[in-house]
Amino acid sequence: MQLLHDLLPLLIFFGVFKAQGIFAATAALIVAVVVQTGVQWARGKEVSRMALGSAAAVAVLGGATLAMGDSTFLQWKPTVVYWLLGGACLGSLVVGERPLIERLLGAKVRLPRPAWVRLNLAWAAFFLALGGLNLLVAYRFDLDTWATFKVFGLLGLTVAFLLAQAPWLSRHMIDDEPAEAEGA
Numbered sequence: 001m002q003l004l005h006d007l008l009p010l011l012i013f014f015g016v017f018k019a020q021g022i023f024a025a026t027a028a029l030i031v032a033v034v035v036q037t038g039v040q041w042a043r044g045k046e047v048s049r050m051a052l053g054s055a056a057a058v059a060v061l062g063g064a065t066l067a068m069g070d071s072t073f074l075q076w077k078p079t080v081v082y083w084l085l086g087g088a089c090l091g092s093l094v095v096g097e098r099p100l101i102e103r104l105l106g107a108k109v110r111l112p113r114p115a116w117v118r119l120n121l122a123w124a125a126f127f128l129a130l131g132g133l134n135l136l137v138a139y140r141f142d143l144d145t146w147a148t149f150k151v152f153g154l155l156g157l158t159v160a161f162l163l164a165q166a167p168w169l170s171r172h173m174i175d176d177e178p179a180e181a182e183g184a
Contacts, residue, residue, distance in 0.1 A: 007155075009033045009058075014151045022071045022143060029074075030062045050085070057081050075138040078150055079131040086127035089120050109169055119165070126161050130154060 009032035017025035033055045040047050057077050064073035092100035099120035102111070111119065137149045 009036055010151050010155070014147060017147050022074070022147070023066060023069070025147075026062045026065045026071075026074050030058055030066075033058045053084065054081055071143060072138075075134075075146060075150075078134040078154060079138075082127045082131035082134065086124045086131065089124035089127065093117065093120065105169075122165075130157065133157075 009029055012032045013025050013029040016028040037047055037051065037055050040051075057080055061073045061077040061080065065071055089100045092098070092103070096103075098106065099116050101120040101123050102116040106116075134150070134154065137153070138146050141149075
């Protein structure tokens with residue numbers, strides 16, 4: 001259910017884009033993200049920094065798209081977010097005690113420090129590559145192709161990257177279940 005909640009603004013964007021074009025879709029995306037964030041906050045749930053940053057990028061770059069009548073601003077949004085995430089991963093290796101990925105997953109996965117660093121570097125490279133790939137599609141293909149890539153391609157690549165790591169990470173998952181006493 002949470003996944004659908006998280007994807008809802010993207011699906012709204014894509015549906016409105018197909019029906020009414022980029023500017024109506026941009027306005028719908030801004031409204032959907034603001035409503036989504038507001039509902040989460042009103043329910044007393046913590047709104048993550050990543051969600052707030054993404055919402056701010058949608059508001060600023062989507063607003064610029066509407067104000068200037070130029071879709072380029074919105075097309076840059078995924079790149080800005082991915083490059084900020086990649087930069088945060090890299091920066092966390094210099095600032096702070098733990099890599100960003102360890103801070104996010106450390107409660108569920110036990111890894112030695114070198115493995116956390118490698119995993120963090122892999123995510124940093126992945127985010128930086130996705131940002132570049134988004135620009136490649138935005139500048140080399142038409143708007144319809146970019147919108148489809150933004151909604152389904154970037155999401156699909158992220159899921160594939162995550163799934164590729166799953167077998168390795170699963171070997172290091174922390175079991176929340178207490179061990180059963182022998183002979184009981």
